[in-house]
Amino acid sequence: MINRFLSESKNTKKFIGLWLYDDDETFWSGYVEDFNDEFVNFRHFSKYGKPDGMIVERIDNIKTIDFDDNYSEAMKYLSENHNKLDQSIEN
Numbered sequence: 001m002i003n004r005f006l007s008e009s010k011n012t013k014k015f016i017g018l019w020l021y022d023d024d025e026t027f028w029s030g031y032v033e034d035f036n037d038e039f040v041n042f043r044h045f046s047k048y049g050k051p052d053g054m055i056v057e058r059i060d061n062i063k064t065i066d067f068d069d070n071y072s073e074a075m076k077y078l079s080e081n082h083n084k085l086d087q088s089i090e091n
Helices: 002-012 070-090
Strands: 016-020 027-035 039-045 051-058 062-067
Touching: 002 027, 002 062, 016 070, 027 051, 027 070, 039 070, 062 070
Parallel strands: none
Antiparallel strands: 016 027, 016 062, 027 039, 039 051
């Protein structure tokens, strides 16, 4: 099941949310660049939709994946329009 979500995110640049096993309830939003049996390369975006780098995470450290939810759709919109939003704020 996890491979299906990761594959779809990679192939279509579909935004997903990754929750990780740790004490801080770490959450990343973005899309999968690549993955294998052990690791996922994840393109992360800030909460304002701006590119925030690449994250390499162990597959077995993923607690849950948010897929096809409102937050992921909103993040996709922000990532596609963050420049327009920045310009409107400046004006």
